[in-house]
Amino acid sequence: MEEGKVLSQSIQQSAAAYVIIHDKFGEAVSPFDANETMPFFEVIDTSLWPEIALFMRDHPKLQFNYMACLSGVDYQAEEKVGIVCNIESLGQCHHKLSVKVKCSRHGGSIPSVACVWHTANWHEREAYDMFGMLFTGHPDMRRILCPDDWEGYPLLKDYKVQESYHGIKVPY
Template sequence: MSFEEIKLLLIEKFGEGVVVGEETTGLQPALLVAPDQITNVCLELRNNPKTYFDFLSSITGVDYGVEAGRFGVVYHLASIPYKTQLTLKISTENDRSLDNLPTFPSITPVYRTADWHEREAYDLFGIFFENHPDLRRILLPDDWDGFPLRKDYKAAEYYKGIKVD
């Protein structure tokens, strides 16, 4: 299926509000999906015999910058039998407070590999995934302060008495 056909399939299944935009420039086009629909969209794209996106290649967190006050998640899906790829993006506004993390639904019920990818986005960007089965740090120590890939992150000088460069 073409990018346009996939977009129309999702709109037909979930209504006009499911696709909030699209990016057609660059190496791979992306559908901008309503964040609250991401789990349903992934489930449909995986189970529909016309698309069969059976492989989650990666999930990446995005910090759009302090001025934008926006965080997002990028999903790279692949259909091994159809030899096609699709990029999905979701985003939300956020005040950047460590007491109010940007929050999105987890897609671990659809793709088991999302478990590790979502943990990495949580660990490095502070993106919280609702209903994740085990959302905790994966790369940094449990007591690490902050999220190092945020644009406003300030590294501590010392961690447990050891100088941090």
């Protein structure tokens, strides 16, 4: 957190929520990044991510019951891919928080939270489809937008489109 900066109310709420999570999980989560546009923290120990998610959803003071969005992101410089989850307490505590989880760019995997928020089910499939990270424990880990036999993961920064798909020339 930056010192001496007056934070807006929503970020203070997010910070308060983060404190509860930090108290519980300690070093497994990174320090809180209190930026104006999207305050977030990162899960460092990725294996704890479903547990953190469940804690966030069920803790009476957090009640993050609504996952608005889960976006896959390619961190090419760090040789990592990851997800950014925008989570929110809908109708209960009215706070928002974003969580980042990263894994290795090559064959990495992230534990799935599809059992915590149903929203994550298809979004994780989409992230897998586009970035290639696996979600362990996902009930239905298949591609969702691209065909099942598509080669490569299109949203990776170094993605090269395949030459042909079932005899159809792909690049145009």
